[in-house]
Amino acid sequence: MALEYELLNENVKKCQYAVRGELYLRASELQKEGKKIIFTNVGNPHALGQKPLTFPRQVVALCQAPFLLDDPNVGMLFPADAIARAKHYLSLTSGGLGIIIIFTKNSLLYPVIKKVILLLSLSVLSGAYSDSRGLPGVRKEVAEFIQRRDGYPSDPELIFLTDGASKGVMQILNCVIRGEGDGILVPVPQYPLYSATISLLGGSLVPYYLDESENWGLDVNNLRQSVAQARSQGISVRAMVIINPGNPTGQCLSEANLKEILRFCYNEKLVLLGDEVYQQNIYQDERPFISSKKVLMEMGSPFNKEVQLVSFHTVSKGYWGECGQRGGYFEMTNIPPRVVEEIYKVASIALSPNVSAQIFMGLMVSPPKPGDISYDQFARESKGILESLRRRAKIMTDGFNSCKNVVCNFTEGAMYSFPQIRLPTGALQAAKQAGKVPDVFYCLKLLEATGISTVPGSGFGQKEGVFHLRTTILPAEEEMPEIMDSFKKFNDEFMTQYDNGFGYSRM
Amino acid sequence: MALEYELLNENVKKCQYAVRGELYLRASELQKEGKKIIFTNVGNPHALGQKPLTFPRQVVALCQAPFLLDDPNVGMLFPADAIARAKHYLSLTSGGLGIIIIFTKNSLLYPVIKKVILLLSLSVLSGAYSDSRGLPGVRKEVAEFIQRRDGYPSDPELIFLTDGASKGVMQILNCVIRGEGDGILVPVPQYPLYSATISLLGGSLVPYYLDESENWGLDVNNLRQSVAQARSQGISVRAMVIINPGNPTGQCLSEANLKEILRFCYNEKLVLLGDEVYQQNIYQDERPFISSKKVLMEMGSPFNKEVQLVSFHTVSKGYWGECGQRGGYFEMTNIPPRVVEEIYKVASIALSPNVSAQIFMGLMVSPPKPGDISYDQFARESKGILESLRRRAKIMTDGFNSCKNVVCNFTEGAMYSFPQIRLPTGALQAAKQAGKVPDVFYCLKLLEATGISTVPGSGFGQKEGVFHLRTTILPAEEEMPEIMDSFKKFNDEFMTQYDNGFGYSRM
Structure with a gap:
């Protein structure tokens, strides 16, 4: 059999x-x-005793049990801002429709689709499938976060929520890889998601070596060699992965290095996959995290209009460490509408990412603000974890x-x-x-x-x-x-x- | 690009x-x-106003906010049995390790793996990745449910939890399909998950027609014709899908029909994929749901030892309708350990299914019992939904x-x-x-x-x-x-x- x-x-x-x-x-x-064993093999903070942040857990608990909001005693267990935030997410997810569209090939419909989906899928109960790209309200919050972070506009229509960043990476590689003649540049050392996924999809991993003597920096000459060698073997190199900050290597790429990489991708016509899941985990001040998207936008024409970039983020890493929730997103830059439509179509087959993790993602990108009731506790807990990690x-x-x-x-x-x-x-x-x-x-x-x-x-x-x-x-x-x-x-x-x-x- | x-x-x-x-x-x-539009296009009950069952939502809310269990006021918002059940799931998921194993090829390790995993992954916090097959404690509850349902033993080691049944179907088809020469028998009319996934994986869909004049029953002669025709086109038919109860057709397969199907799979060496996600949704008494697994076990030797069967279930359907949680499981029968190991390995690449939905699955297969504080409410809510659906x-x-x-x-x-x-x-x-x-x-x-x-x-x-x-x-x-x-x-x-x-x- x-x-x-x-x-x-x-x-x-x-x-x-x-x-x-x-x-x-x-x-x-x-x-x-x-x-007694000290397990340091997996980046799974809560499994080693890190406590979850209180505020997001309060909000998600209320979203799971919305009937608590009608209970006169709810204020005894939950602060008012967690209650208000839960109502916000429930309003994004209630009264609705449960939309699954698998497009016809007719891409003339695309502009219509864009409009009606934003309108209609504002509304799906948390026990209901959401839009296959995730709740529009949360995707809007993610776009606002990216815009604040980078200083450049971000379009919610180009942000898809996923069941963790790994699932997003797999979705994109599935679109790129057609067979073993298609190569993906992957850093060595690498996080094995990439090697495993490329094998599973029947593609070819094209390694490039990070330079240990340069604090695991990335030498573009080395990249050129890798591409040349792959081509001599008949492999068409189609995409490049960077992990920034690095796993397992821990480096933060400099702005200059990111510029070289983006220029390289432009010259070689490579899609850049920016695995940026550790962007909150920074333990020095000299080289802060800078996103590939921001660098690309700063490079101006023709790069900012042409280099195809997909950036990944997650609720599993950062100082939240909410690995078990399985929430993530990816943002697409310079990906044509027709391709976005295809990615949407494939996402639709599995209906939707889980709604609770979507709410976690919304909370992560719009945490309590100074003046909010929960702000002090949230800031104290966050600072405690991050300073200890440092x-x-x-x-x-x-x-x-x-x-x-x-x-x-x-x-x-x-x-x-x-x-x-x-x-x-x-x-x-x-x-x-x-x-x-x-x-x-x-x-x-x-x-x-x-x-x-x-x-x-x-x-x-x-x-x-x-x-x-x-x-x-x-x-x-x-x-x-x-x-x-x-x-x-x-x-x-x-x-x-x-x-x-x-x-x-x-x- | x-x-x-x-x-x-x-x-x-x-x-x-x-x-x-x-x-x-x-x-x-x-x-x-x-x-005013009446959306009847998607099976998404909460989106059309069905209220979630109270008890499981209470338990999951407490698992998301475990600090509530230390609050002296928790009893004002949550009944004691929901509190006890939350503690049960938190005990299954706390103090732990966060295990991801991607096996080496050496399958000699398999018996060791079986032992140590059961021991160790009893314990992963709800914010932590679980074992990639799901929490062992929940898989045990699922096995007990299957055993009660069918009257035959079920092994938790052969049950994998998934982010919804669709993801499970995709995992299994990914193992089966090697290229367009591999055919999968799919009922027509079918739920388009199957056609879309087979296309995505580059396989061939081999249709068999359900007989509308026989209340959408399945005629084995028709199956034989479909297989013969596919073979004449050079397609190797490797697996067969049944959807029981049927989507979109709504029929319940009879025991006699299931026996014919299983005998057919035995003769033709086909893996049977039993999509049984609607097993709780039964609206007549003449033809109750009967699982493929039970029928297979009743058929005795050589069938019960040889026919390869994978059965799928979910928290999205039934009368729970918890579509947005994305929880499901599959149970494997007569699948060799080495293949189970491969399926585990591939599941590991995306780390783990979301933990909240795993808890929903545990609750679905072990709901409140008569005598429990929440039993009356749970039974009343369940009966209300099911009778209204009928x-x-x-x-x-x-x-x-x-x-x-x-x-x-x-x-x-x-x-x-x-x-x-x-x-x-x-x-x-x-x-x-x-x-x-x-x-x-x-x-x-x-x-x-x-x-x-x-x-x-x-x-x-x-x-x-x-x-x-x-x-x-x-x-x-x-x-x-x-x-x-x-x-x-x-x-x-x-x-x-x-x-x-x-x-x-x-x-």
């Missing part, structure tokens, strides 16, 4: 890149045996850099540290004997000795012969010094044990 | 089957002009059958009526002159005259030269008689107007 392994879609079987299971599985076994980024980077043969770029943003580990040749030999990739060997020893569960750099891609590991910076701040001490003790002993005097892996 | 219409993935452009926009768009325009199904079918040249099978289940309209040849000519498909012509005239917005049968597929329309049975019960009177008046006038004495479209 069709669901036998041998008969499955080969692309499904092929997509084997990714966060590998071996480390995690061993950690799980050890935990079962009673060992301190943890520093503790972790400094900790790694105090270790023998470990070099770590500062985590400028995102949620990860990605230190390079220069392994003694003795360790390389021992790994070979154990049948392990060297960084897997190191991470397993680390796990056994300390309980720290990391992901080997080979899970993300790295230059041949160079080794890393990835940790999140998410363990509780008070535990951080002890974790880093424990790491240092392990590492320095490891280096002594395996140092056979014949040097180290290359940098 | 890649996101130009001409350069898009052709499968994206091709998936144009579906609920067509023309009727809906015209309805929207008319509404804008101030006309009455509405009858009012609608009877209404259609009282109209000239309209024949409608009784809506045994699901949410739709799918009457056949025998059009006078005068109407066929007028449609041709207007450049419209005849059923679109009829539905547009209906809309202009009455405000009733339906979907022409051509959106679902029908035999050549036979015409239908689909309406939901979801308008408010008190409005139903007026709607049917208005339909009858329009229809009978239409038939008189276009009857040129040269007969009617065929049956």
Whole structure:
């Protein structure tokens, strides 16, 4: 029968890149045996004890239970501004229609569609399917947020809400990739969503290497080489992915670097996919987050009218960390109406993104303002999380850099540290004997000795012969010094044990 | 650039089957002009005023705002059993880890994985990613529900939670379809999810026709013909879809019919996809819903050990109608562990289904029991909705059958009526002159005259030269008689107007 392994879609079987299971599985076994494990393998803040922000949870709870608004006691449990905000979202979602349109090919209808949808789908109950692009009222709030952030207009009609950013990336890549002759430029190291999705869709991943010695910056010459090499293999390079701030690498791209990238995309006719899900997670002041959209708009003609850009955001990251809600959006720039229509059509097949997460997205882009009843609490909670993340980024980077043969770029943003580990040749030999990739060997020893569960750099891609590991910076701040001490003790002993005097892996 | 219409993935452009926009768009325009429109085009109950069930919304609200549980006033707004149930789900989702595993190919690890995952992922906060298959505690509740329903064991390890049933269908078809040589048997008329997804994945839809004269029953001889014809065209038929109760056709398959289907799948080595999302929506007592799984288990050896079956369910349909939450599950029967692992891997790429909808699913399969504080209210609300749907199904079918040249099978289940309209040849000519498909012509005239917005049968597929329309049975019960009177008046006038004495479209 069709669901036998041998008969499955080969692309499904092929997509084997990714966060590998071996480390995690061993950690799980050890935990079962009673060992304390520090799970730093996934950027999942609430799972490591981060508390949700109160105000958005209050609003969403009221939207889920709108009958509470008629209860005279509602004010005993909910502040007035959360009640008002819930009424706002319920007004965006009530009395309505439940619209699913799958367009006919006749794109003459497009202007009509634009008009009637905005009018009609203002109104779908929270238990009802929304418009397949998300609630128009929330998309308007997202557009206003982008406009405030960048200083350039943003059109709600070009913003689609999604069940998390990953789903959005998959939707766009599905439109771009026609077969294995289509290549997508992806940074190495990369977040494995990209490699896995490209495999699943039967396309080709074209790697470009981030420069570790330049704080994981992006060298456009390197990009050119990657494209030239892919073309020599008959691959048509069609799109480029940037992850800014970087996962797993933590860098923030500079404005100058973004300009080079956009100019490169213009020259090479590449769609730029800007994975900007960590835009709120910035831990230094020298290089603040700047969006690809803003840079593109500042570059002026012909770039701002021609470079195709899709930017992604989410409620899972930032300091909200609402991973389990599955909410995200993407904004399209310079994508023709007819293509927007096709993307809408495909989104319609699965009806609509979940409505609660849409409301979270609305709240994230329009949080309480000074003067609002909940503002002080919201600001205090937000500041607490962000400042702690900033301190943890520093503790972790400094900790790694105090270790023998470990070099770590500062985590400028995102949620990860990605230190390079220069392994003694003795360790390389021992790994070979154990049948392990060297960084897997190191991470397993680390796990056994300390309980720290990391992901080997080979899970993300790295230059041949160079080794890393990835940790999140998410363990509780008070535990951080002890974790880093424990790491240092392990590492320095490891280096002594395996140092056979014949040097180290290359940098 | 890649996101130009001409350069898009052709499968994206091709998936144009579906609920067509023309009727809906015209309805929207008319509404804008101030006309009262009765939207019966989409099965979206809350959008037509159905109120959510109180108890599940209370529980989910508390799960979203767990800090309310520490508030001494919580009992003023929430009953004790909702509080207890929220604590139950929070215990399933707290203190945890946030597990994402993308397996290595080494399937020797599978038994280990099974064990450690059950142990570890008992625990992920509701703001955290869950296991990519959904929370183990909820999957256990689903398995218990299936076991109670069918009287046969169900394994939580073979149940995956999804963001709605559609997403589950897409996941499974993605594993099955390797290219256009792979065919999927789909009923005609069908719900366009299937045609659209098969197109998107580049496979071939192999239609089999439901027999309108047998109350939309399924004739296995017809199936054989469809398979033979597809094979003569070089298509390898790999899977078969049944929708039971039917959408748009509303029939409930009999046990005998299901047995024939399963025997057919066994003989032809087809995976059966059982779309059973309307299993709670039953409006007669002669032919209750019976699951494909139960029938398969009752058939005994060799069928129960060999036929590959994937069954789908959702929180969107039933009488809950929680469409906007996007929650569903699928259960796999006779799918080898290695394939389950592959399906898990692909699910992992998008991290996890949304956690709130997982809790809704848990609540749907384990509702309040007699004796619980909320039981009476829950039972009263449930009964109110279901009994009203049953009455509405009858009012609608009877209404259609009282109209000239309209024949409608009784809506045994699901949410739709799918009457056949025998059009006078005068109407066929007028449609041709207007450049419209005849059923679109009829539905547009209906809309202009009455405000009733339906979907022409051509959106679902029908035999050549036979015409239908689909309406939901979801308008408010008190409005139903007026709607049917208005339909009858329009229809009978239409038939008189276009009857040129040269007969009617065929049956």
